[in-house]
Amino acid sequence: MGPSTLWIHRSARSWRIIHSSTRDDLDDSAEVHAPVPVDRTQMTREDPSEEADSLRFSFQKIKDREIVLTPALADRAVVIRPDSPLYVLAGEDITLFASTPVWIRIEAGSPSRLLTEIPSHRPSDTWFGPNAQEGDLCYAVKTAGRLRLERLPFRLHRAVTPVLIRNHASDALLLERIQIPVPYLSLYQGKDNYLWTQSVTLERGSDGDVAAVRLDHAPPAEAGATERLSGPRLHLRTNVILRTFTSIFSR
C-alpha cells in the first residue's frame, strides 16, 4: 500500500506483522496477496537488505482468523505549503487541496481490538509555531497544496483535504505554511476509491490577527458519492482556538 509493504502471519497463538517501507512518498502501488505461500514469507523475513520492523501480538481468546485493515488519518496536525508562496488579497477566498498520508489500522478479533497502527509513509517531523519556544510538533508533507484539484497527484494511500482560506482583513495575506488540524477530521471514501476528508475553513478576521477554524460536517462535493470510514481522533470544542492561523501570518 503506497510505499509500505506489510506481511501478516498468523500462528496458533499470535499474529506477526512485518512492515517495511521504501520511504518514497510517491510510490503508488496497491496490491493484496492473500494467502501468501509459506516459503515466500520465510524468504522475506530472512532477507537482510530489507529494513523491516516486526511486531508480534499474542492472545488466547481470539478465535477467528480474520484480520481487518482500515485506513485512518494522521495522529498529529499536518503542515502543508502551497506550491509557491502566494498572497490572498483582501476580501478574497481561495481553496487549496492538500493530500496527507494515511495510517493503516490493523485490528483482529470480535469485538475487534486494535493491534497496531502503521503509517503508510512516515512523514518528516516539523515545528509549527511563532518561535522556537512555543508551538506544536507536526508532520510536514512534501506534496504541495494545489489550487486546482486536477493538479493534485491522486494516490491511493493519501487523503485529500480541501482547505478554504478567507481573508476578511483589509490587507493581503501571505500564505507560506498552513497547519491542517488532521486529528479533528473524519475520513471518507469517495469515488474511484480515493480517500477524502471534510473541508477545513480558515478565516482571518477583519482585525487581521486571530481567525476562526471551521470544519465542515459533510465530505466535500468533489469527492462524489462517499462512505464514512472513520471519525476524528480528537473532538473540536467550539471555543478552542487552534494555532493554525497565528503562524500563517508570522514567519
Next chain:
Amino acid sequence: MENLLTSASELVTLERLLSIGSALLKVVIGIILAKLVSRGLGRFFTSQGTTHQAVLVQRIAFYLIAGIFIASALVSLGFDISVLLGAAGILTVAIGFASQTSASNVISGLFLLGERPFAVGDTVRIGTTTGIILSVDLLSVKLRTFDNLFVRVPNESIIKSEITNLTRFPIRRFDILMGVAYKEDLDVVRSVLMETADRNPLCLEEPRPLFIYQGFGDSGLNFQFSVWAKSERFLEMRNTIQIEIKRAFDEANIEIPFPHRALYTSSVTEPFPIRIVTDGPRAEAA
C-alpha cells in the same frame, strides 16, 4: 579566727542552706527529667526510621531541659542571669558567622523557588555536571547524572553560577562543524546535506536546517550544518544524522580531508624523489 567563724556562720544560715538545697534538687530533677524526655524522644524518632535525627533530637532535648533547670537553680541561688544572657548573645553572633553558608543556602533556595529556572524532571547542566533534577530542597538541589550517579549541588552555587536548562524549550538545534576538501563544490555539498536532513524523519523541516560557511581552513573548507529536533528525540537524531551524512558523502564521493601539510626541501631545490612500489613486501623478499 572569730571573724572567720562569724562569717562562716553568717553564710551557713538556715535559709541559705534551704536555698542551696532547693537549687541542688532542681538540678537533679532537671537532669533526670531531661534524660527521660530525651530518651523518650530518641525512641520515638528511631521508630520513625531516622537514627541520625534521633540522636540529634535526643542531645538537643537533654541539653535544653537540663539547661533550663540549671538556670532556674542558679536564679534561685541569687546569681544574676543577665551575664549568661550576654554570653548567649555573643554565642548567637558566633553561630551566625558559622552558619553563614547554610543560611545563604536557605535564602538561595527560597529565591530559586520563586524564580523557578528549572523544575523537577528537567535536564540541567551545572558547571560540568549534566543530570536530571530529582528534587529541589531547602539547602540543595539533587541531580541524577546520566551514568546514574547522585549529585548534590548547594543552592548557593546555583544562584552564583550559570546553569543551563536543556529541556526548557521544546526543540533543540544540533550544530555539526565539519570540513570538506578544497576540491569539492560547496553547492553540491550543501544539497547533499539538505537532502540527508530531509530524509531523516527526526530532523524538523521547520525551522530549516542551516548551512553556514565558516571559512577557508588549513586542510579544507570549514562550515557548520545545523539541524533542529524535538528535545526528547535529540540524542537519537544526533546519532542518526551524523551517520547518514557520512554515508551520503561516501555515496557522492565528497572527501572529508585529513589535516594537510605541504613539505618542501627549500624553494630552490627540486621536490623529493618518490619511487612507487606496486608489489608489497613480497617483492623485497624475492
